[in-house]
Amino acid sequence: MQDARARAIALTAGDPDFGRELMQRYGCAGCHTIPGVPRAQGKVGPTLQGFAARVYIGGVATNSPETLIQWIENPRSIDPMTAMPITGISRAEARHVAAYLYTLR
Numbered sequence: 001m002q003d004a005r006a007r008a009i010a011l012t013a014g015d016p017d018f019g020r021e022l023m024q025r026y027g028c029a030g031c032h033t034i035p036g037v038p039r040a041q042g043k044v045g046p047t048l049q050g051f052a053a054r055v056y057i058g059g060v061a062t063n064s065p066e067t068l069i070q071w072i073e074n075p076r077s078i079d080p081m082t083a084m085p086i087t088g089i090s091r092a093e094a095r096h097v098a099a100y101l102y103t104l105r
Helices: 002-012 016-025 065-073 091-101
Strands: none
Touching: 002 016, 002 065, 002 091, 016 091, 065 091
């Protein structure tokens, strides 16, 4: 887990622990099942288990740190038809959320 954490920080310049908190604050659990986030058992969006190993984000964009950060901040800038809402999360906060997602192996 420490290797995954160090890699996530290096990829995103974010704080995975703060990212997990932000996922609770922004209501991500309403749609997603998120390992490590209490009561995150949403069934509308995909589970985020194993996110770091995924090839695509939202089924349409290559999984890279910058694309993920953009997706979290404004998913419709990548896929105008996505059901994922724009939450108002800032780019800086999106970095932290991305860091947490990249710890999920």
